[in-house]
Amino acid sequence: MATHADSNKPLDGELTENTPEQVQPDVLAQQPEENPADLAAELAQAQEKVSQYYDQLLRAKAEVENIRRRADDDVAKARKFGTESFAESLIPVRDSLEAALAQTEQSVETWREGVETTLRQLNKAFERNSLKEVAPAPGDKFDPHVHQAISSVPSEFEEGAVVQLLQKGYTISERVLRPALVMVAAAK
Incomplete structure (x- = not known):
């Protein structure tokens, strides 16, 4: 900004940041003056929309909470009654074992x-109930997902092959309940 050498006043026609002359009359003339009644109506509309959105938010929040509660109940029931089908399948087995023990002369x-x-x-x-046994035969490839190697022994089988099954394993619906315990062939 250019100023006179002997004063800090601006030159003629030049505006400073703090002078009211910066607001040009043309800009003020372009802005229409709003009626206070129109502004009040717009405010009322906006407040009504906000109220509607808030109500929708509360309803959505309650629905999410209900869904979460129902899901928790379903999980609790699944845990509690998940073995019901399997238990029903085992009852006849128990009945047969008890009948066999009740026979004294056989x-x-x-x-x-x-x-x-x-x-x-x-x-x-x-x-x-999708319960399957895992019983690898001698010579089968060792699978660490369903087998557990107890030891490695010298063998005619290739390294890492199952040499002997020590205990069967079990899976239920492809999930390992107990791995098969095996001995595997050592490196030659």
Whole structure:
């Protein structure tokens, strides 16, 4: 900004930041003057919309809370009654075992036949509930997802192959309940 050498006053026609002359009359003339009644009506409309949005927000929040509560109830019921089907499948197996123990006079053949029948019932219960055994044969490839190696031993099988099954494993719906315990072939 240019000023006179002997004063800090601006030159003629020059505006400073604080002078009211900066607001040009043309700009003020372009802005229409609003009627206070129109402004009040617009304010009332805006307040009504805000009230509607707030009501919608509260309803959405309550709905989300209801959904969360229902989901929690469903999870609790699933935990509580999730084994109901499996338990129903096992009741006949127990009944058969108790009936076998109640028989005092039976031959070995009769006893064996009863045990085999009971085992078939148990296998059907496992099958109905997607419970499958994991029993790798000697020479099968070791799978760390369903097998657990207890030790490695020298063998004619290639390194890492199953040499011996020590205990069967089980999966339920592809999820491992218990891995099969195995011995694997060591490096030659």
